[in-house]
Amino acid sequence: MKISDIIEKIEQIAPLNLQESFDNSGLQVGDTEQVATGVLLTLDITEAVIDEAIERCCNFVVSHHPLLFHGVKRISNGSWIERIITKAIKNDIVLYSVHTNLDKCEFGVNYEMARLIGLNNVRILSPEHSDDRTGLGCIGQLSKPEEYKECLERIKQIFDVRVVRHSAFLDRKIRIIALCSGSGSEFVNDAIRQGADLFITGDITYHKFFNANNQIVIADIGHFESEHIIKELFMRYLSNIFPKFAIWKSENDRNVVNYL
Secondary structure (H helix, E strand, O other): OEHHHHHHHHHHHOOHHHOOOOOOOEEEEOOOOOEOOOEEEEOOOOHHHHHHHHHHOOOEEEEOOOOOOOOOOOOOOOOHHHHHHHHHHHOOOEEEEOOHHHHHOOOOHHHHHHHHHOOEEEEEEEEEOOEEEEEEEEEEEEEEEEOHHHHHHHHHHHHOOOOOEEOOOOOOOEEEEEEEEEEOHHHHHHHHHOOOOEEEEEOOOHHHHHHHOOOOEEEEOOHHHHHOOHHHHHHHHHHHHOOOOOEEEOOOOOOOOOOO
């Protein structure tokens, strides 16, 4: 089996044409026509992840975040990105990213968040054009109302969150939850318009919390924390298609943000 055969299956659920214009999903480095020896799944591509791929004899690394967002003018040992490219090429490792095309597809990373939280009647929060099957974020209903503190404590456990930053709790229970993996502060108003009681995302800056405006509670669970579930999502999908093939979730994929 070639690496291109695996990519074909990935792009069946997350077509590259869904990605945002700023994005660089898809092939980052390498020859996809080589025979696949193993797949390593990760949120971010780091030097430690490449070393792990070498150790596990995996020549295909699938990440959520693209390694290459901006132009690289030289390839040396001058930066961590250059070192990763050099090491990947030397070891015939293919690097491939599935970013906003997975964020936007039906049953992608946002649907996985909704599933883990236990939401029902899930739909896209911000549909793309007139297509309600693709877009960013999700919104759905809890089976039964929950107190804000109880709900956020449960979410901390689900996503292995150290700290939740949130706006003031409202004097009501949570029935409808909206969410957006990664950085989704621009979708607060969409969540409010659709009657959400809670909006979950990451990377909320101080002044963006004012947008809650006593209409919703905004909860920042962290960028990494909202997206590291990508590994389990891909493990489940690819293992069903290739049940006898070596597929690993990286053990060196760690949050770059630390907490005291």
